[in-house]
Amino acid sequence: MKVVILCGGQGTRLREETEVRPKPMVEIGGRPILWHIMKLYAHYGLNEFVLCLGYKGHVIKDFFVNYEARMNDCTVRLGKRPVVDFHHGHGEDGWTVTLAETGESAMTGARVHRASRYFDGETFCLTYGDGLGDVRIEDLLKFHRSHGKIGTVTGVRPPGRFGELHIAGQQVASFAEKPQVTEGFINGGFFVFEPEFVEKYLDDREDLTLESEPLQRLAADGELMVCPHNGFWQPMDTYREWKLLEDLWQSGDAPWKVWD
Numbered sequence: 001m002k003v004v005i006l007c008g009g010q011g012t013r014l015r016e017e018t019e020v021r022p023k024p025m026v027e028i029g030g031r032p033i034l035w036h037i038m039k040l041y042a043h044y045g046l047n048e049f050v051l052c053l054g055y056k057g058h059v060i061k062d063f064f065v066n067y068e069a070r071m072n073d074c075t076v077r078l079g080k081r082p083v084v085d086f087h088h089g090h091g092e093d094g095w096t097v098t099l100a101e102t103g104e105s106a107m108t109g110a111r112v113h114r115a116s117r118y119f120d121g122e123t124f125c126l127t128y129g130d131g132l133g134d135v136r137i138e139d140l141l142k143f144h145r146s147h148g149k150i151g152t153v154t155g156v157r158p159p160g161r162f163g164e165l166h167i168a169g170q171q172v173a174s175f176a177e178k179p180q181v182t183e184g185f186i187n188g189g190f191f192v193f194e195p196e197f198v199e200k201y202l203d204d205r206e207d208l209t210l211e212s213e214p215l216q217r218l219a220a221d222g223e224l225m226v227c228p229h230n231g232f233w234q235p236m237d238t239y240r241e242w243k244l245l246e247d248l249w250q251s252g253d254a255p256w257k258v259w260d
Contacts, residue, residue: 001046002048002050002118002124003048003125003126004050004051004124005034005050005051005126005127006112006129007051007129008022008104008111009054010023021059022054022055022056022060022129024037024060025059025063026236028132028236028245029254033129033132033236037127037131038092041125042092042095043137044137044138047096048096049096049097049098050115050119051097051098051100052102052111053102064097064099071092072089072090073086073087073088074087075087091259098115100118102114106206107206107208108209108210109212109213109214110204110205110207112198112202113198113202113208114204116198119195123195124193125137125190127189130235130237131234131235131236132232132233132234133156133233133255134231134233134256135231135233139227140152140154140190140227147170147225149171149224150193150197150200150218150223151197151215151223152193152227153165153190153191153215153225153226153227154188154227154228155185155226155229156186157185157186165184165185171222171225171226172218172226174216174220175187175211185228187215201217232255
């Protein structure tokens with residue numbers, strides 16, 4: 001199963017960091033937040049990733065193309081046919097990472113649609129490249145498979161400014177984009193979708209956001225379910241939020257670090 005991660009936004013509220021790199025490459029504990037998200041999924045056996053690139057996508061490409069040299073000691077034999085031997089290995093052995101250019105200014109819905117050629121027409125996970133949580137991915141997938149609907153969104157309860165989920169039982173009755181005040185569950189990302197979501201609800205319009213028309217239509221059609229998450233979840237939109245995540249990591253008590 002592919003894990004699709006949205007990595008193309010400009011991160012304007014973290015401008016001091018994102019002038020030189022995309023927000024998913026802002027580091028927590030010396031590793032990009034994107035790496036932390038991928039480690040979470042890989043812990044549950046999902047290590048095939050499709051990264052939807054946009055703003056400064058070349059930084060993400062460079063990181064993974066040169067990953068072995070970054071993460072290992074190495075010996076270089078110089079000459080007309082140089083050879084590089086890498087030593088010791090790392091915990092990401094076996095990952096496959098597809099780096100998909102989806103446009104400098106495309107919105108989230110368009111990015112997913114443009115990268116869908118790499119999904120193999122199968123069920124896929126989708127999340128944002130700037131939020132962390134201790135979400136149990138195996139439970140999320142079990143829940144998704146149990147209800148037979150097209151989509152599942154992870155519902156969380158942090159402060160408002162995200163897409164609010166209006167819920168009837170376990171079904172999303174409607175999807176409201178970024179309300180001013182919210183008392184219920186909000187969109188925490190960590191989605192699971194059937195391939196019909198791409199076929200019926202997405203298209204290539206540059207300004208198509210995942211959180212507006214596609215999810216609203218999916219909810220109106222009774223095809224979006226919510227998997228409540230009452231554990232840790234934290235986006236990284238501001239310096240204060242970055243500092244919170246960094247302090248948690250440095251304290252050795254980062255809730256999202258479920259891997260060894």
